Amino acid sequence: NAGVTQTPKFQVLKTGQSMTLQCAQDMNHNSMYWYRQDPGMGLRLIYYSASEGTTDKGEVPNGYNVSRLNKREFSLRLESAAPSQTSVYFCASSERGAYGNQPQHFGDGTRLSIL
Amino acid sequence: QKEVEQNSGPLSVPEGAIASLNCTYSDRGSQSFFWYRQYSGKSPELIMFIYSNGDKEDGRFTAQLNKASQYVSLLIRDSQPSDSATYLCAVTTGGFKTIFGAGTRLFVKA
Numbered sequence: 001n002a003g004v005t006q007t008p009k010f011q012v013l014k015t016g017q018s019m020t021l022q023c024a025q026d027m028n029h030n031s032m033y034w035y036r037q038d039p040g041m042g043l044r045l046i047y048y049s050a051s052e053g054t055t056d057k058g059e060v061p062n063g064y065n066v067s068r069l070n071k072r073e074f075s076l077r078l079e080s081a082a083p084s085q086t087s088v089y090f091c092a093s094s095e096r097g098a099y100g101n102q103p104q105h106f107g108d109g110t111r112l113s114i115l
Numbered sequence: 116q117k118e119v120e121q122n123s124g125p126l127s128v129p130e131g132a133i134a135s136l137n138c139t140y141s142d143r144g145s146q147s148f149f150w151y152r153q154y155s156g157k158s159p160e161l162i163m164f165i166y167s168n169g170d171k172e173d174g175r176f177t178a179q180l181n182k183a184s185q186y187v188s189l190l191i192r193d194s195q196p197s198d199s200a201t202y203l204c205a206v207t208t209g210g211f212k213t214i215f216g217a218g219t220r221l222f223v224k225a
Contacts, residue, residue: 031211040123042203042217043159050211058212090158101147101207106158 002026006091006107013081013114021076021110023091031094032074033058033104034066036087043090049074050096081114088112118142119206121216129224134191136219138204141185147207148180148187152200153218159203163189194223 007022025032030051035043035058045058049068063085065077074093078085088111092104119140128134136150147166151159163178165171165187171178177190187206191198204216 033213035215040217043205043215045212045214048211056211059214096211101211101213103149103161103164104159104205104213106160109158 004091004093004105004107006089006110008110009108010111011113013078013112015081015083015114017081017114018077018079019081020078021089021091021112022073023075023107024073025091025093025105026072027093027105028071029093029095029105030071031096031101032068033092033094034064034074034076035090035092036060036085037090037109038087046076046089083114086112086114118208118214119204119216121202121204121219123217124220125222126219127222127224128194130194130196132194132223134194134198134221134223136189136191136202136204136221137186138188138206138216139186140204140206140214142206142208143182143185145182145185145206145208147213148178149205149207149213150176150178150187150189151203151205151215152198153203154200162202191221194221196223196225199223 033048034046047066091107094104095102150162165178201218
C-alpha cells in the first residue's frame with residue numbers, strides 16, 4: 001500500500017534551473033496539496049486541488065505552478081529556481097467530509113536545495 | 116497575529132507523565148482540527164482529529180476543543196520516550212485550506 005508517493009526524494013538545482021516535483025496517490029482521494037516546510041515555520045500551503053480539474057493558490061504560491069494531471073497525480077513546477085525555494089516539499093491528499101477536510105496523508109517529502 | 120499558534124517548546128516531561136500541548140487559532144469559522152506528529156526527518160502522521168466541542172479520546176491521546184475560546188489541545192498520558200517528536204496543530208478554515216502551526220517539540224525523558 002503505497003499511499004502518497006513523491007519523486008524525487010532529493011534534488012540539488014542551480015539558480016534559474018527549472019524542475020517538476022511529482023506526486024501520486026492511490027487512495028482515490030479527491031483533494032491534493034503541496035506544502036513547503038522550513039525550519040521553525042511549520043508547513044505552509046503552496047497550492048491545492050480540491051478535485052480533479054481545479055487548482056487554487058495557498059499561502060505561498062509565488063514562484064510555483066501546479067498541474068492536476070488526473071485524480072491520482074498532482075505536480076509542482078519551479079520555473080526558475082531561487083535559493084529562497086530551498087526547502088522540504090510535502091505532497092498530501094485527503095477526502096472531503098461533512099465538516100471540511102478529512103485528515104491528510106503525506107508523502108515522504110522531497111528535499112530540494114538550490115545553489 | 117498568526118492564524119494558528121503553538122508554543123515552540125521544547126516541552127520536557129518525565130516518562131510516565133502527562134504531556135499537554137496547546138494550540139490557538141484565529142478564524143472563528145474553522146471547522147476541522149487535527150494533531151499530527153512529526154519525527155525528525157520524517158513526514159507528518161495523523162494522531163487525532165476533532166470536529167465538535169469537548170473531548171475525544173483515543174488510547175493514550177485526548178484531543179480537547181473549545182470553539183468559544185478558540186483553542187485545541189492534545190493530552191498524552193503515560194508519556195514514552197518514543198513520543199518525543201514535534202506535534203503540529205492544523206486547522207481547516209471552512210474551505211479546503213488547512214493552516215498548520217509551527218509545531219511544539221516534545222521531549223520525554225527516560
